Amino acid sequence: MAAELTAQQLTAQHRPTLDRALEAIRTRAYWSPHPEHPKAYGENGSLDLAAGKAAFDALLGTRLDLGQPGTDDWVGGETSPYGVELGVSYPHADLDALLPAMRAGMRAWRDAGAETRAVVCLEILKRIGDRTLEFAHAVMHTSGQAFMMAFQAGGPHAQDRGLEAVAYAYAEQTRTPDTAEWTKPQGKRDPLALTKRFTPVPRGIGLVVGCNTFPTWNGYPGLFASLATGNAVLVKPHPRAVLPLALTVQVARQVLTEAGFDPNLVALAAERPDEGIAKTLATRPEVRIIDYTGSTEFGDWLEANARQAQVYTEKAGVNTVIVESAGDYRGMLANLAFSLSLYSGQMCTTPQNLLIPRDGITTDQGPKSFDEVVADLAQAVDGLLGDDTRAVGLLGALVNPGVKDRLEAAAGLGEVALASRRIAHPEFPDAVVRTPLIVKLDGAKPDAEAAYMSECFGPVSFAVAVDSASDAAELLRRTVRERGAMTVGAYTTSPEFEEEVREVCLEEAAQLSLNLTGGVYVNQTAAFSDFHGSGGNPAANAALTDAAFVANRFRVIEVRQEA
Amino acid sequence: MAAELTAQQLTAQHRPTLDRALEAIRTRAYWSPHPEHPKAYGENGSLDLAAGKAAFDALLGTRLDLGQPGTDDWVGGETSPYGVELGVSYPHADLDALLPAMRAGMRAWRDAGAETRAVVCLEILKRIGDRTLEFAHAVMHTSGQAFMMAFQAGGPHAQDRGLEAVAYAYAEQTRTPDTAEWTKPQGKRDPLALTKRFTPVPRGIGLVVGCNTFPTWNGYPGLFASLATGNAVLVKPHPRAVLPLALTVQVARQVLTEAGFDPNLVALAAERPDEGIAKTLATRPEVRIIDYTGSTEFGDWLEANARQAQVYTEKAGVNTVIVESAGDYRGMLANLAFSLSLYSGQMCTTPQNLLIPRDGITTDQGPKSFDEVVADLAQAVDGLLGDDTRAVGLLGALVNPGVKDRLEAAAGLGEVALASRRIAHPEFPDAVVRTPLIVKLDGAKPDAEAAYMSECFGPVSFAVAVDSASDAAELLRRTVRERGAMTVGAYTTSPEFEEEVREVCLEEAAQLSLNLTGGVYVNQTAAFSDFHGSGGNPAANAALTDAAFVANRFRVIEVRQEA
Structure with missing residues (x-):
C-alpha cells in the first residue's frame, strides 16, 4: 500500500516543531505551538465557533465506527454534566481478537524508527489541533468544564502535553546511536573491532486508563509516550468521558493509515455499564505499560497487580x-x-x-x-x-x-x-x-x-x-x-x-x-516548563513529563558482530 | 569542618574524565580510563603485584571497623572458594540507629548538586582504582574467579561500570536546568513571568544487595547510580563475598569525609550466618531503591514485596x-x-x-x-x-x-x-x-x-x-x-x-x-558501549546502564514564583 503521507513529507513538516519542543524541554522557557484563543482556530471568528459546535452536534446520537477488528457490540450512553444525552455509541471489543490485531503492526512501527514515529505523532496532534473547537465541546460535555476551560485545557494544553511526551520519547530513544564502531587496542596485536547496531524496541501494548475530568489532558502524555516509543496503545476511557478519547483514537487511526501503518496500533476499549474492564485489561499479558489517572484505590491495585506492566499512576492527594x-x-x-x-x-x-x-x-x-x-x-x-x-x-x-x-x-x-x-x-x-x-x-x-x-x-x-x-x-x-x-x-x-x-x-x-498573586495559579502547570506532580510522593508515581516517564517504555537491543 | 578535598579541586581533577565518559555513552565507541593490565598499576611490576597481595594478606583475620554508628556486633567468616579462611569481621548494624544516621547527611549531599556528587564518586572510584591489585585478591577469594579475571572483572571493568553509572546519573540530572525564566505573552497586557528553580532530590536510601560471583562488577552500577543521584547507599553484600564491598564502603566513607560530607551516606550491612537481613532491609520504609543481583526467586520476591522502593533486579536466565x-x-x-x-x-x-x-x-x-x-x-x-x-x-x-x-x-x-x-x-x-x-x-x-x-x-x-x-x-x-x-x-x-x-x-x-570468532566473547560486555541485559525479558528488569536505570532514582522538584 502506498502511503498517502510519506515519512519524508511528515518530517519536512513537523521536524522544526519537534526541534523547538526539544529545545523547550531543555531550557524550560515558555513555549507552545498551540494557540490558547479560539479565534486562532480559523479565519471566521464566531462562524468557526459555530462550526465547532455543529461538528460536535453532528456526533450526537451516532455510532462512532472506528473500523476496529473484533468489534462484538456497540456500547455508550454518556450524559453530559450539563444534562445533554450524548447518545454516541462506540465499538466494544472482543479482546482476543483486538489485542492480537494491535500487535500485528508493531514490527513495521518499530522499524520505522524514532523520528518517523515522532512526526506521525505530531501529525496526529496537528489533526486533533485542527478540530480543537469540536474537541472543546466533547471535553465540556463529558468533564463538566466550562467551555473556555474545556477548549484550553482539553485542546491546546492537552496537545502541548502530548507533544511534550513525544519530544521526551524522541530524545530518549536517540541518546544511543543507531550504530557504533568499537575498536579496542590490543597492544602489538590487532585491535578487537566490533560493529554494533542499537534498536529501540517497544514493550508491547500500552494501556491508557482515562479519567472523567481531564480525558485528553491526562490521557495524552501516556498515549503519545507509548506510541512514540513504538508500542501499540489501547485507550480505555472513563465510561462518562469516552467521546474526547474516541475522537482521538479515530484521528490517530486515520493518520496511521495514511502514513502506511496499521491503524490497529491505536484502538479504543469502551465498556458496557458496570463491566469494569480495566482490571481485565490491566492484567492481560499483552499489556506491558499502563497509564492511569484516578482514584488511589484503583491506582494502588494496578501497582500491586499489573505486575507484567510498567505502571504510571496519578492518584489522589491533599494539596x-x-x-x-x-x-x-x-x-x-x-x-x-x-x-x-x-x-x-x-x-x-x-x-x-x-x-x-x-x-x-x-x-x-x-x-x-x-x-x-x-x-x-x-x-x-x-x-x-x-x-x-x-x-x-x-x-x-x-x-x-x-x-x-x-x-x-x-x-x-x-x-x-x-x-x-x-x-x-x-x-x-x-x-x-x-x-x-x-x-x-x-x-x-x-x-x-x-x-x-x-x-x-x-x-x-x-x-x-x-x-x-x-x-x-x-x-x-x-x-x-x-x-x-x-x-x-x-x-x-x-x-x-x-x-x-x-x-x-x-x-x-x-x-x-x-507567593502567586497574578495570573498564574497554583493549580495550573505549563507543558515544556512545569512538571505536573513529582512522582516522589503518594499522589503520583510519575511526573508529567520527564525522562523517567518515557525511558522504560522501550528497551534498546544491541546486535554486535566482528567488524 | 574544613574539607580536605574541595569540590573545586575534585572538579578540576575529574571533570575531564566525566566529560569523556559522557561522550563515550553517547557514541558507544571503545573507551576506558581503567587499564586492564596489572603492570599499569604501579611502576615496579612484580613488586606491585606482591604489594597488592601483601595488602590483602594484611586484612586477613582483622576487624574491618568502618566507624559506622549503631554497630552492635561484629560478624564475618568468609571462606575463599580457594580454601583460605579470610577471618575478617565486619560491623553488624542496629538498623534503627544506622538508617537514621544515613539520612542525616542527605540534605548536604543533595544541596551539593549533581556535578559535585559526580566528582566525589569519581574520587571514590579513583581510590578504589589505586588499590586494584588488592581488590583483585579480595574478589578472587570471595568469588572463586582466577586471579587475572578477578583483577580485570573485579577491578577495571567494575570501575568502568561504576563510572558509567555516574555519567548516566549526571547526564540525567542535568537535562533540566537549575533555573528558568518563563515569560508568557498576554497580548496587550503585561506578560506573565515566573522564575523557576529545579532541584534533583533523592528518593531516600538505596539498598545494594550484592552477589557471590561478581561483588564489585554487579554491585557498582547500583551503588554509584544511587549515590550520584543524591541518595544514601546501604550495601548488603552476599555473606560469602563481603570483603570487596566492605573495602568499597570503607573507601567511599573516607572520601566522603575528606570532601566534607557525612561518611554515613555509604554504609555496610553485614549479617550473621542465616540471618537473612535482605528481606528486613528491603521492606524498611527508609529504603526507596533496591539493586539486586541473584536468584529469580528472591528477585521476584523483591519486586512483589518491596513496594515502597524502586527495584532493579538481575535474576537467572537461560542463555x-x-x-x-x-x-x-x-x-x-x-x-x-x-x-x-x-x-x-x-x-x-x-x-x-x-x-x-x-x-x-x-x-x-x-x-x-x-x-x-x-x-x-x-x-x-x-x-x-x-x-x-x-x-x-x-x-x-x-x-x-x-x-x-x-x-x-x-x-x-x-x-x-x-x-x-x-x-x-x-x-x-x-x-x-x-x-x-x-x-x-x-x-x-x-x-x-x-x-x-x-x-x-x-x-x-x-x-x-x-x-x-x-x-x-x-x-x-x-x-x-x-x-x-x-x-x-x-x-x-x-x-x-x-x-x-x-x-x-x-x-x-x-x-x-x-558470529564471534575472535577475542570478544558472548559473555563479556564492555561498559560505555554494550548493554548488560536488556531489562525487557525475565532475566532482568533493568539494563546496565541506560537512562531508565538512573532516571527514577531522583525526582526533580520545582519551586516557582513571580519574576
Missing part, C-alpha cells in the same frame, strides 16, 4: 497552601479565590487545605487575624463569582453526583466560612453548578484531622488554624508524606520561612508555588 | 547460542570453548543451550554432522584446558558447593559429550576446580525440556539437537520469553537466518552477538 504572611494581600486573595473556583475545585491540583496561623498574619494591609483572612478570602470568592454568567464560565458543572454529595456533607465538618451557592446555568438547566465551600477547622483538634487529611475532591476547602508557621510546615510535611500532593502553595514575606517550606517540599518531593 | 552454519568453523569452536570455560561457566552471561540442527550444518570446513560439531567443540574445550596451570587460570574455582552438586547431577541428564574433569589447583589444594561438562539432549524429546529450559548455573552446557534452524529460532524465542536471557549468540552464514534470529531478539528483547 496545601500555607498562608504565613503576605506582601500583596489583595493579590493573594484574588489568586486563591480563582484557584478555588476554577472548574469547581475539581482539579487534582486545586488547593484543599489552607493553613493559617491562629494568631493571624502580617500583610501589606496590616495585621490580619485568622478570621479576617478567611472572611476576606470568602469575600474574594464571592466577588469573583458574584455575576452568575461569569461564575458558570469559571465553575463549570459538577462532574458527577458524588462530588455534589461530598460537597453537601462537607458543610457539616466545621464552621462554614463560605457557604456553597447553587447557580442556575443560563443555558443548561440540568447542570449542577455550585460555588466553593470554605470550612474552618482547628488543626489542633484531633477530630478535625479526619477531614483535612483526606482528599475531599470538589469545591471544598478547609481553612485550618495552626499554632504557628512552623506547625504549618510540619503539617504540610505530614500531609504530603502520608496523603501525597500534586501541588503546594505558600505565601510568605519571610526568607526563613520560605526556606523552611522549600526544604519540606524538597524532602517530601512536592512541587511548590510561592 | 542460548544457535549454531546454524559457520563461516569460520575453527574460530567459532575456539570462541565458544573459551566462553564455556571462563570462570567455569559461572557467569550470568555464559551460554547454556547450544542449539544445533540434528541434520548437521555447513561450514567453511565442509559439512559437519550434529555429532561432529559437538565432538569438535568438546575437543576445543579439551585443547584449551589441556594444560592444568593454564586451565586453572581460566576456570577459577567453583564458587560454592551448590555448583558442584549441580554439575555432578547434570551428567545424568543425557549423553555426556564432554565429561567434567577435576583439576588440582597447584597453589590451593582445597579449591574445587572443574572443567565444563557438555551434555547432548534431543530438543524434540519432551523429557529433555526440563533440563534445557532451566538455568543450570555453572560449567554445564547442553548441546540440543533441533529439527531445523527455524526450530532453533522458535526455541530461542520461547526460552527468552519464558526463562529470560542475559545473552544470545548465533553463528550463521545465511543472511535470511541472521535476520530471523535478529527479529526474535528484537521481539523478545535479548542482546545478540553474531
Whole structure:
C-alpha cells in the first residue's frame, strides 16, 4: 500500500516543531505551538465557533465506527454534566481478537524508527489541533468544564502535553546511536573491532486508563509516550468521558493509515455499564505499560497487580497552601479565590487545605487575624463569582453526583466560612453548578484531622488554624508524606520561612508555588516548563513529563558482530 | 569542618574524565580510563603485584571497623572458594540507629548538586582504582574467579561500570536546568513571568544487595547510580563475598569525609550466618531503591514485596547460542570453548543451550554432522584446558558447593559429550576446580525440556539437537520469553537466518552477538558501549546502564514564583 503521507513529507513538516519542543524541554522557557484563543482556530471568528459546535452536534446520537477488528457490540450512553444525552455509541471489543490485531503492526512501527514515529505523532496532534473547537465541546460535555476551560485545557494544553511526551520519547530513544564502531587496542596485536547496531524496541501494548475530568489532558502524555516509543496503545476511557478519547483514537487511526501503518496500533476499549474492564485489561499479558489517572484505590491495585506492566499512576492527594504572611494581600486573595473556583475545585491540583496561623498574619494591609483572612478570602470568592454568567464560565458543572454529595456533607465538618451557592446555568438547566465551600477547622483538634487529611475532591476547602508557621510546615510535611500532593502553595514575606517550606517540599518531593498573586495559579502547570506532580510522593508515581516517564517504555537491543 | 578535598579541586581533577565518559555513552565507541593490565598499576611490576597481595594478606583475620554508628556486633567468616579462611569481621548494624544516621547527611549531599556528587564518586572510584591489585585478591577469594579475571572483572571493568553509572546519573540530572525564566505573552497586557528553580532530590536510601560471583562488577552500577543521584547507599553484600564491598564502603566513607560530607551516606550491612537481613532491609520504609543481583526467586520476591522502593533486579536466565552454519568453523569452536570455560561457566552471561540442527550444518570446513560439531567443540574445550596451570587460570574455582552438586547431577541428564574433569589447583589444594561438562539432549524429546529450559548455573552446557534452524529460532524465542536471557549468540552464514534470529531478539528483547570468532566473547560486555541485559525479558528488569536505570532514582522538584 502506498502511503498517502510519506515519512519524508511528515518530517519536512513537523521536524522544526519537534526541534523547538526539544529545545523547550531543555531550557524550560515558555513555549507552545498551540494557540490558547479560539479565534486562532480559523479565519471566521464566531462562524468557526459555530462550526465547532455543529461538528460536535453532528456526533450526537451516532455510532462512532472506528473500523476496529473484533468489534462484538456497540456500547455508550454518556450524559453530559450539563444534562445533554450524548447518545454516541462506540465499538466494544472482543479482546482476543483486538489485542492480537494491535500487535500485528508493531514490527513495521518499530522499524520505522524514532523520528518517523515522532512526526506521525505530531501529525496526529496537528489533526486533533485542527478540530480543537469540536474537541472543546466533547471535553465540556463529558468533564463538566466550562467551555473556555474545556477548549484550553482539553485542546491546546492537552496537545502541548502530548507533544511534550513525544519530544521526551524522541530524545530518549536517540541518546544511543543507531550504530557504533568499537575498536579496542590490543597492544602489538590487532585491535578487537566490533560493529554494533542499537534498536529501540517497544514493550508491547500500552494501556491508557482515562479519567472523567481531564480525558485528553491526562490521557495524552501516556498515549503519545507509548506510541512514540513504538508500542501499540489501547485507550480505555472513563465510561462518562469516552467521546474526547474516541475522537482521538479515530484521528490517530486515520493518520496511521495514511502514513502506511496499521491503524490497529491505536484502538479504543469502551465498556458496557458496570463491566469494569480495566482490571481485565490491566492484567492481560499483552499489556506491558499502563497509564492511569484516578482514584488511589484503583491506582494502588494496578501497582500491586499489573505486575507484567510498567505502571504510571496519578492518584489522589491533599494539596496545601500555607498562608504565613503576605506582601500583596489583595493579590493573594484574588489568586486563591480563582484557584478555588476554577472548574469547581475539581482539579487534582486545586488547593484543599489552607493553613493559617491562629494568631493571624502580617500583610501589606496590616495585621490580619485568622478570621479576617478567611472572611476576606470568602469575600474574594464571592466577588469573583458574584455575576452568575461569569461564575458558570469559571465553575463549570459538577462532574458527577458524588462530588455534589461530598460537597453537601462537607458543610457539616466545621464552621462554614463560605457557604456553597447553587447557580442556575443560563443555558443548561440540568447542570449542577455550585460555588466553593470554605470550612474552618482547628488543626489542633484531633477530630478535625479526619477531614483535612483526606482528599475531599470538589469545591471544598478547609481553612485550618495552626499554632504557628512552623506547625504549618510540619503539617504540610505530614500531609504530603502520608496523603501525597500534586501541588503546594505558600505565601510568605519571610526568607526563613520560605526556606523552611522549600526544604519540606524538597524532602517530601512536592512541587511548590510561592507567593502567586497574578495570573498564574497554583493549580495550573505549563507543558515544556512545569512538571505536573513529582512522582516522589503518594499522589503520583510519575511526573508529567520527564525522562523517567518515557525511558522504560522501550528497551534498546544491541546486535554486535566482528567488524 | 574544613574539607580536605574541595569540590573545586575534585572538579578540576575529574571533570575531564566525566566529560569523556559522557561522550563515550553517547557514541558507544571503545573507551576506558581503567587499564586492564596489572603492570599499569604501579611502576615496579612484580613488586606491585606482591604489594597488592601483601595488602590483602594484611586484612586477613582483622576487624574491618568502618566507624559506622549503631554497630552492635561484629560478624564475618568468609571462606575463599580457594580454601583460605579470610577471618575478617565486619560491623553488624542496629538498623534503627544506622538508617537514621544515613539520612542525616542527605540534605548536604543533595544541596551539593549533581556535578559535585559526580566528582566525589569519581574520587571514590579513583581510590578504589589505586588499590586494584588488592581488590583483585579480595574478589578472587570471595568469588572463586582466577586471579587475572578477578583483577580485570573485579577491578577495571567494575570501575568502568561504576563510572558509567555516574555519567548516566549526571547526564540525567542535568537535562533540566537549575533555573528558568518563563515569560508568557498576554497580548496587550503585561506578560506573565515566573522564575523557576529545579532541584534533583533523592528518593531516600538505596539498598545494594550484592552477589557471590561478581561483588564489585554487579554491585557498582547500583551503588554509584544511587549515590550520584543524591541518595544514601546501604550495601548488603552476599555473606560469602563481603570483603570487596566492605573495602568499597570503607573507601567511599573516607572520601566522603575528606570532601566534607557525612561518611554515613555509604554504609555496610553485614549479617550473621542465616540471618537473612535482605528481606528486613528491603521492606524498611527508609529504603526507596533496591539493586539486586541473584536468584529469580528472591528477585521476584523483591519486586512483589518491596513496594515502597524502586527495584532493579538481575535474576537467572537461560542463555542460548544457535549454531546454524559457520563461516569460520575453527574460530567459532575456539570462541565458544573459551566462553564455556571462563570462570567455569559461572557467569550470568555464559551460554547454556547450544542449539544445533540434528541434520548437521555447513561450514567453511565442509559439512559437519550434529555429532561432529559437538565432538569438535568438546575437543576445543579439551585443547584449551589441556594444560592444568593454564586451565586453572581460566576456570577459577567453583564458587560454592551448590555448583558442584549441580554439575555432578547434570551428567545424568543425557549423553555426556564432554565429561567434567577435576583439576588440582597447584597453589590451593582445597579449591574445587572443574572443567565444563557438555551434555547432548534431543530438543524434540519432551523429557529433555526440563533440563534445557532451566538455568543450570555453572560449567554445564547442553548441546540440543533441533529439527531445523527455524526450530532453533522458535526455541530461542520461547526460552527468552519464558526463562529470560542475559545473552544470545548465533553463528550463521545465511543472511535470511541472521535476520530471523535478529527479529526474535528484537521481539523478545535479548542482546545478540553474531558470529564471534575472535577475542570478544558472548559473555563479556564492555561498559560505555554494550548493554548488560536488556531489562525487557525475565532475566532482568533493568539494563546496565541506560537512562531508565538512573532516571527514577531522583525526582526533580520545582519551586516557582513571580519574576
